[in-house]
Amino acid sequence: MTAKVKVIKKPTRSLxxxxxxxxxxxxxxxxLKHFFKGTSQLASGNKPNPVTDPYAEGCSTxxxxxxQRAYADRWRGVHRLTHRDDGSPRCVACLCCSTAxxxxxxxxxxxxxxxxxxxxxYERYPVEFVIDELRCIFCGFCVEACPCDAIRMDTxxxxxxxxxxxxxxxxxxxxxxxxxxxxxxKTLNDRxxxxxxxxxxxxxxxGGH
Amino acid sequence: MLFWISAFxxxxxxxxxxxxxAAILLWVERKQSAMMQDRVGPNRAAIPLLGRRFRLAGLVxxxxxxxxxxxxxxWEPKNGDKLxxxxxPIIAIVPPLCLxxxxxxxxxxxxxxxxxxxxxxxxxxxxxxxxxxxMQITDLDVGVLFIFAVAGAGVIGAALAGWASNNKFxxxxxxRAASQMVxxxxxxxxxxxxxxxxxxxxxxxxxxxxxxxxxxGIFAQPLAFILFATAAIAETKRVPFDVPxxxxxxxxxxxxxxxxxxFGMFASGELVEVCTSSAIxxxxxxxxxxxxxxxxxxxxxxxxxxxxxxxxxxxxxxMGVLNFVLKCVVLIFLQLQIRWTLPRFRxxxxxxxxxxxxxxxxxxxxxxxxxxxxxxxASRG
Numbered sequence: 001m002t003a004k005v006k007v008i009k010k011p012t013r014s015l016x017x018x019x020x021x022x023x024x025x026x027x028x029x030x031x032l033k034h035f036f037k038g039t040s041q042l043a044s045g046n047k048p049n050p051v052t053d054p055y056a057e058g059c060s061t062x063x064x065x066x067x068q069r070a071y072a073d074r075w076r077g078v079h080r081l082t083h084r085d086d087g088s089p090r091c092v093a094c095l096c097c098s099t100a101x102x103x104x105x106x107x108x109x110x111x112x113x114x115x116x117x118x119x120x121x122y123e124r125y126p127v128e129f130v131i132d133e134l135r136c137i138f139c140g141f142c143v144e145a146c147p148c149d150a151i152r153m154d155t156x157x158x159x160x161x162x163x164x165x166x167x168x169x170x171x172x173x174x175x176x177x178x179x180x181x182x183x184x185x186k187t188l189n190d191r192x193x194x195x196x197x198x199x200x201x202x203x204x205x206x207g208g209h
Numbered sequence: 210m211l212f213w214i215s216a217f218x219x220x221x222x223x224x225x226x227x228x229x230x231a232a233i234l235l236w237v238e239r240k241q242s243a244m245m246q247d248r249v250g251p252n253r254a255a256i257p258l259l260g261r262r263f264r265l266a267g268l269v270x271x272x273x274x275x276x277x278x279x280x281x282x283x284w285e286p287k288n289g290d291k292l293x294x295x296x297x298p299i300i301a302i303v304p305p306l307c308l309x310x311x312x313x314x315x316x317x318x319x320x321x322x323x324x325x326x327x328x329x330x331x332x333x334x335x336x337x338x339x340x341x342x343x344m345q346i347t348d349l350d351v352g353v354l355f356i357f358a359v360a361g362a363g364v365i366g367a368a369l370a371g372w373a374s375n376n377k378f379x380x381x382x383x384x385r386a387a388s389q390m391v392x393x394x395x396x397x398x399x400x401x402x403x404x405x406x407x408x409x410x411x412x413x414x415x416x417x418x419x420x421x422x423x424x425x426g427i428f429a430q431p432l433a434f435i436l437f438a439t440a441a442i443a444e445t446k447r448v449p450f451d452v453p454x455x456x457x458x459x460x461x462x463x464x465x466x467x468x469x470x471x472f473g474m475f476a477s478g479e480l481v482e483v484c485t486s487s488a489i490x491x492x493x494x495x496x497x498x499x500x501x502x503x504x505x506x507x508x509x510x511x512x513x514x515x516x517x518x519x520x521x522x523x524x525x526x527x528m529g530v531l532n533f534v535l536k537c538v539v540l541i542f543l544q545l546q547i548r549w550t551l552p553r554f555r556x557x558x559x560x561x562x563x564x565x566x567x568x569x570x571x572x573x574x575x576x577x578x579x580x581x582x583x584x585x586x587a588s589r590g
Binding site: 021024027028030031032034035038039042058059060061062063159209 | 241243244245249254433536543550551
């Protein structure tokens, strides 16, 4: 018994396709459609936003420096030092961040509070807090290491290009002058002053549960 | 006296417009390609004035480009041919500018009759002819043949540039440019023979007159129009036919070794060629300054059951020139659109298209036109 052979016809091109002319006109029609769409959008200013509307017809690129893509919340930008309610840094100079830093770009000079201050013995404060942004590799380990949410990289801004190396040494005041992407200088995590009776960690000790 | 003054003004105007058109087309090309590729396109260069930044939708980039080209280092290949290297860009840009010399861009203007309705008797009135200005720099008897001769000279620039650069890529580009342009020159010339047979002339202004009296060339010679337009695009050495430049194979082809203003001359020469080829197609196939229902007297709607709206002679001439410009602009737009729509042909495909398709098709067109004309003449007795 002979095998059944299914003969498949070779795909052929029609005369219109072979003459190029029809196909070229079709191609021109397609590009013209895009041209008029793009022109009308740009002239009327109704350009779709490719971030929120990625499948929209027409212009699909950002007008970059004028329009910018919003960064994700977790995007790592320039560091900032978060504030307490009284405007001092939340940093307690525990040196966790400078220890975790693989580029060794963070320098902290810790200081003790005065003898009669309730915070003495409870925590320290940074006399100096310096980040060399040229050494920084923006890995975010400092943010991970920080036990009290004092250093964050949620400013949403790039490290700007500056014209001399000294300008890249950011000190405490400078780091505290940056706001987060939400525009505030705080973080959402609560801070508890020494002797705070509302501290959740002592609930169970008080027998609440 | 009037002849010389008007000739000088016309030459200055046309050369000025063409050279500036190169800069404008650079912008059109960038912006148009951006629009059709769903991009925003150039928009950053700006002129700071009165505390504002004028961007003009990216047009300023052309100015910035021009300034950049002037200030770039004028580098020359050490072992190249110094003289040929310098004159090649000049040879590349001058022929496309010269082509416009024979292109009629409007009906003859009779200066003493600007406000009156056109009267065919003026054309034979010696006094009126003496005070008339032709909308054409010169009406050479050889007409289109002049165009072929000068356009053919353009290839010398590309070939010399490839030779004088002392660079293998340039030489390959020059070779390709020479072979491609010579091949398409033939198809281009032959495709017009059918048109010559119908128009019974090679003078462009008479061709336009025939088209005004009868019908546009595109309807009388549709095949010739397609062949000629294809060959004209090939002559400009732009994208579907840009193997001489061939970025992916030859760096930049015959102008690889050129920098600064010399490179600019090659680039603007190409864009000027786009303008001139559009103007030639307009004059030969699209009725020149003519529009349907437009005559030298005014707007003729009698065929639609309307009446003849007479217009002053000056207005008709102005309308004619604007018609010509409009048709050129549409054709230029179409050429740029083709440039950004079609991919580049392979070198052998270009040669095949030129010699095996366009050339035989042009010959067929010549024979068909001749046969039809013979029958028509025979039937008229």
